[in-house]
Amino acid sequence: MPNRNAFLSLLFLLGLWGSAQPTLAQHLVPHSVQLDPTKxxxxxxxxxxxxxxxxxxxxxxxxxxxxxxxxxxxxxxxxxxxxxxxxxxxxxxxxxxxxxxxxxxxxxAKSSAVLFALGSAYFQKSSYATAIDYLKAGLKLKPNVPGALFDLGNAYLMLNQTPDAIAQYEKAIAQDKTFWPAINNIGLLKYESGDVDEAIRRWRAAVAIDAKAAEPQLAMAVALYAKGDREQGLKLGETAIQTDSRYSDLKFLKENLWGNRLLADTKKFLETPRIKATIAQAQEKGPSQPQSMPQ
The missing domain is CATH 1.25.40.10 (Tetratricopeptide repeat domain)
Structure with missing residues (x-):
């Protein structure tokens, strides 16, 4: 049975509210209201x-x-x-x-959108295997949806199934060359595997697509700094944090699927004097407007 507020709203919709209400002394005459299902x-x-x-x-x-x-x-x-x-x-x-x-x-039962949404819901509940089942079922009905392929890649990433994750990201990119989050996440996996140069190449490609994408900018900054190109790394890091200060938060980065190796190097990077000063300035300005991601 609907709650009281919903019931009152229903009365308004049906035009049954607003007539004079009977007093306690009045005799109520039972009657039925004919409702039009179509209406x-x-x-x-x-x-x-x-x-x-x-x-x-x-x-x-x-x-x-x-x-x-x-x-x-x-x-x-x-x-x-x-x-x-x-x-x-x-x-x-x-x-x-x-x-x-x-x-x-x-x-x-044939709605791919519902299956994709269920996959997203179970991913958020950390039920990655179930998320994969729903996403694959949705892709069977509607293949080659970049966002769903990306979500499927993320689920494989969380299960440490790196080759499967990269395969799904590559499929997403094949469908949409501008889908930089998939390019970015391949960079994340390459960095964790020790292929730093390939990771930097992927992040550079993501930034070439969207110059305001803070995540690949910061990841590339950390990688360059760790390799010894400190000045270039610091410049990129300052730009990334000024663009979106959320990426100066290690917890936020972990939620965005950054791996342990990259997080450890990022922690050192964020503790450098120039980056600490940049973070302080960004915090004084207030929260940055998050950059939109392609759908």
Whole structure:
């Protein structure tokens, strides 16, 4: 049964709110209200559209109640359930998101988007093997989606299956030559394996695609500094941190799949006087605007 707030919203939608309320002394005459299922579904789809528009502006707290009510009004719409699941994932309510997405899957078993979203949800829950199963199922229905191939590569990376991870990243790049996050992550794996020159080449290629991509800039800065090219490394590091100061946080870097070898070298790099001064200046300015990644 919907909660009280959702029930009141439903009354507003159905035009049943606003009439005079009976006093306690009045005798209530039982009657039935004839509801039009088509009209209810249309109202639900309209609410879902509103929720999707709010989500585009990252107003998830406003979007969620609309999406929840939309699933009550249009319970047979896989798109509405998928929207609700995606919103739950955005607000880190992973279990609720998975429940909603699985409902969408029962309504439309051939939706690759739902399978990809379930893969993302299980990745966030650190259930990497399950994430791989859903991502591969989605790719079977809709092959060659760069974002899904990238996510699959990340899941393999977390399971230390490096050749499989690189293979998926390479497939993503083959589909979209400008997909620099996949190029960047190959660099991460190459650095961990000791192939520093190849890692630097990959990061240089990523920066050539997007000059404002802070992650490959900082990774390349650390690698150059560790190799002895300290001046070039420091210059690149200053630029990267000024672009996006989040990359001066080792915890943030680990969340972005940086390996132990690169993290150890980055820790030394961040402790140099010039970089420490750059971090302090960036913190005084406030948080940087994160750079968008290709979809």
């Amino acid at each position: 209810l579904e249309r109202q639900g789809l309209n609410l879902a559209q509103e929720a999707a528009q709010l989500a585009q502006f990252q107003q998830y707290e406003l979007a969620l109640p609309r999406a929840r009510l939309a699933t009550q009004l249009a319970p047979k719409s896989p798109e509405v359930w998928s929207l609700l699941g995606g919103l739950y994932l955005q607000t880190n309510e992973l279990d609720n998101g998975i429940t909603a997405l699985k409902t969408a899957q029962t309504l439309d």
